[in-house]
Amino acid sequence: xxxxxxxxxxxxxxxxxxxxxxxxxxxxxxxxxxxxxxxxxxxxxxxxxxxxxxxxxxxxxxxxxxxxxxxxxxxxxxxxxxxxxxxxxxxxxxxxxxxxxxxxxxxxxxxxxxxxxxxxxxxxxxxxxxxxxxxxxxxxxxxxxxxxxxxxxxxxxxxxxxxxxxxxxxxxxxxxxxxxxxxxxxxxxxxxxxxxxxxxxxxxxxxxxxxxxxxxxxxxxxxxxxxxxxxxxxxxxxxxxxxxxxxxxxxxxxxxxxxxxxxxxxxxxxxxxxxxxxxxxxxxxxxxxxxxxxxxxxxxxxxxxxxxxxxxxxxxxxxxxxxxxxxxxxxxxxxxxxxxxxxxxxxxxxxxxxxxxxxxxxxxxxxxxxxxxxxxxxxxxxxxxxxxxxxxxxxxxxxxxxxxxxxxxxxxxxxxxxxxxxxxxxxxxxxxxxxxxxxxxxx
Ligand code: ADP
Numbered sequence: 126x127x128x129x130x131x132x133x134x135x136x137x138x139x140x141x142x143x144x145x146x147x148x149x150x151x152x153x154x155x156x157x158x159x160x161x162x163x164x165x166x167x168x169x170x171x172x173x174x175x176x177x178x179x180x181x182x183x184x185x186x187x188x189x190x191x192x193x194x195x196x197x198x199x200x201x202x203x204x205x206x207x208x209x210x211x212x213x214x215x216x217x218x219x220x221x222x223x224x225x226x227x228x229x230x231x232x233x234x235x236x237x238x239x240x241x242x243x244x245x246x247x248x249x250x251x252x253x254x255x256x257x258x259x260x261x262x263x264x265x266x267x268x269x270x271x272x273x274x275x276x277x278x279x280x281x282x283x284x285x286x287x288x289x290x291x292x293x294x295x296x297x298x299x300x301x302x303x304x305x306x307x308x309x310x311x312x313x314x315x316x317x318x319x320x321x322x323x324x325x326x327x328x329x330x331x332x333x334x335x336x337x338x339x340x341x342x343x344x345x346x347x348x349x350x351x352x353x354x355x356x357x358x359x360x361x362x363x364x365x366x367x368x369x370x371x372x373x374x375x376x377x378x379x380x381x382x383x384x385x386x387x388x389x390x391x392x393x394x395x396x397x398x399x400x401x402x403x404x405x406x407x408x409x410x411x412x413x414x415x416x417x418x419x420x421x422x423x424x425x426x427x428x429x430x431x432x433x434x435x436x437x438x439x440x441x442x443x444x445x446x447x448x449x450x451x452x453x454x455x456x457x458x459x460x461x462x463x464x465x466x467x468x469x470x471x472x473x474x475x476x477x478x479x480x481x482x483x484x485x486x487x488x489x490x491x492x493x494x495x496x497x498x499x500x501x502x503x504x505x506x507x508x509x510x511x512x513x514x515x516x517x518x519x520x521x522x523x524x525x526x527x528x529x530x531x532x533x534x535x536x537x538x539x540x541x542x543x544x545x546x547x548x549x550x551x552x553x554x555x556x557x558x559x560x561x562x563x564x565x566x567x568x
Contacts, residue, residue, distance in 0.1 A: 129194050136161035169195075176202075185210070233304075233320030239313065241266045241279070253304045253320045255293035266318070275306060284308040284316075292322065303327050339512040343385045343526070347378035354378075381524070388528035391458065392511070395535040401452035406566065409444040409481060409489075412453060416461040417441075417479060424468045424477075427523060433473035444481035447489060450564045451540045459536040462529040463493045463556045469523040470516065471497035471553075487562030492555060499550040508546060509534040533558075540564060 137158040144157020172195040179189050179199070183206050191199050224245075227234050233250030235243055242263050243256070251258050254270055261269060267279060270290070278288040284307065292302030302324045309317045354375045358368065417439050424435045449456060467477045478494040500508070504515045512527040514520045520527060530544075537544050541561050548554035 133162065133165055136165040140164070233318075235266070235318040235320070237266055237308075237316040237318055239315060241316070243269075244315075250318070250320055252294065253292050253302070253322065278306075279308070284310065289323065292324075300324070336511060339527075340385075340389065343512065344382055347381045351375055351378045381521075384524060385526045385528070388526045388532065391532055392528060392535065395455070395532065395539065401455060401539055403450045403564065405452075406448040406450055407453045407456065409447040409449055410441060412449065412457055412460060413439075413441055413444060413479070413481060413491075415457060416464050419461055420464040420468050420477075420479075423465055427468060428473035431473045435468060435471060435473065436476040437468075438476065438478045440478070440480045443483045446568045447481070447483055448566050448568055449489070449540075449560060450566075455536040455539065459533045459558065460491060462533050463491075463558070466529060466556070467493050467495040467497065467554075469525065470519060471495040475553075483565065483567070487565065489560045489565040490557055491560075492557040494553065494555040496553040499552055500546070500548040500554055501550055502548075505546055505548065509544070 138161070140157035140159065140161025141154040142157065144160070145151075145154040147153060147157075172189075172191055175189040176191065176195055176199055179187060180202060185203060185207060188199060188203050190196075228247045230247060230249060233247060233253045235246040235250045238244055242265055243261055245262070246256060246258055248258065250256065251261075256269060267276060270276075272290040274288050275290045278284075287305045287307035290304050290306055292304040294302050302322055305321045305323045307319050309319070311317055354371050357363075358371060363371070417437075421437060424437060428434045464477070464479060471477055475496040477496075478492070480490075480492045480494075482490040482492065484490060498516070500515055504513075507513045508515070509530045511531045513530075514525070514527045519525075533544060537558060541564060543559045545557050545559070546554065547557075
């Protein structure tokens with residue numbers, strides 16, 4: 126500033142000196158001083174105009190090169206603008222990181238303004254509600270999400286709970302997805318809308334309910350029969366023979382309950398125990414010999430009253446030097462289940478083929494084929510569900526629990542193996558288990 130005052134004084138003095146030199150009068154000197162002052166002011170105005178023009182754009186690259194007072198202002202403005210630019214870049218980066226994190230969320234997120242217009246939504250929310258992230262911005266949510274439950278929830282303005290709406294996509298089994306939606310107020314009456322796919326949760330809950338109902342039913346029926354017999358034994362004077370008959374029937378019901386409980390315990394053990402070892406090798410012949418023996422005994426028991434035995438053919442020629450990695454108890458129970466089912470569902474006189482094969486690619490296959498009644502195609506996908514039975518009376522008559530194939534499926538999953546079922550009504554069924562090369566070896 127003192128330098129500026131000095132410049133003004135110098136300009137006036139030079140002007141006054143030149144005016145005196147040219148005119149030789151005081152008026153000339155005063156005029157010269159005035160011209161000097163105007164010249165300095167003009168230069169000032171031009172420099173200020175350059176600075177103002179630049180400040181309007183704020184483009185750091187086009188900053189004017191000025192010295193002195195205006196140069197100082199230019200330099201300070203430049204530093205200030207650069208600081209603001211940096212802050213803006215950092216904020217923008219943070220915002221982008223934040224939005225990317227919300228995009229990555231498995232849940233849907235929508236930001237609504239106080240009128241309910243969409244300000245922003247992530248991809249998951251767009252998928253849940255069939256929205257277009259760009260096109261549907263500024264649209265009213267009530268116009269896009271027409272589910273009556275949601276509209277009621279939205280207009281009631283009580284967001285303390287969520288509401289479940291039908292999603293736009295179809296989940297497994299062709300069922301419409303179930304989406305849980307909850308709104309949260311924030312800021313200046315804006316709304317955060319969160320959505321979550323709860324289809325799997327609802328299915329698990331339905332399965333749990335079905336399972337409890339099935340177990341209760343399986344236990345309640347023999348229990349009712351048992352208590353009926355107990356009442357009869359208590360209240361009626363029975364002959365010795367009749368008493369023995371009733372006691373035998375009671376024994377059957379008790380063992381039916383025992384089988385259900387034991388299969389349920391097997392299933393829960395399979396679910397809860399660590400995966401079977403892949404380094405413990407079991408000779409296949411020892412696994413199969415036991416289950417074939419068991420099947421023969423079962424066949425005798427079942428076919429004895431009718432007098433027509435099963436034709437049981439067992440080909441274990443390729444099992445001789447073969448070993449399987451896993452749990453012998455679990456594998457044994459899977460093999461026995463398949464062979465016993467063939468025996469139980471094939472009428473006397475029918476044929477049952479049990480084969481162990483080692484395939485050229487190193488896989489191994491266990492196959493049980495029967496000439497039983499066969500299973501209609503619509504039942505095949507559901508056979509491994511718990512308590513799913515095609516032939517209820519045959520299953521119960523032969524001591525079935527409806528859990529056998531569920532156990533097989535679990536055991537196979539734990540051994541990286543796969544069950545395939547082929548069946549033709551009136552011709553027979555073929556159940557085969559395929560083990561991966563990593564679980565089989567030849568000694
Ligand atoms: P269960 O204890 O009732 O036999 P499973 O889970 O072992 O239960 O089998 C489920 C259902 O599949 C059975 O109830 C039966 O209807 C059908 N099934 C299984 N194996 C055969 C087979 N070899 N032939 C015909 N039906 C079968």
